[in-house]
Amino acid sequence: MPRPNQRLAWAVRAPRLLHFEFEYIKHIQNVYGATLVGIVNIEDELHEQLRRGSKASYRSINAQAAFWIRIGMLCELNPGLTFQELVARELKAAGVDTPNLEASSA
DSSP: OOOHHHHHGGGGOTTTOOOOHHHHHHHHHHHHHOOOOOOOOOOOHHHHHHHHHHHHHOOOHHHHHHHHHHHHHHHHHOOTTTTHHHHHHHHTTTOOOOOOHHHHOO
């Protein structure tokens, strides 16, 4: 478990937090041992899309955001691969058996 000064280091980068918000976050970290990496400000419409996407895919809002960020990074790094190829590659790397893409597209 990180030392307390490491766990709250992100707060230095979030000066706009109100005092009670900061205290609540510290409380959650102490009770659950959670480590928050940081806070990302996004537009309200994007947050609404995250909420809707997370509901449709049975993920938390944070998990949905992480999924979209990861897929976006993979797309930028592998512009020649389709979404399906990227997902199949990631599943295979995780040890999940995936069907042959060429056989399933026929």
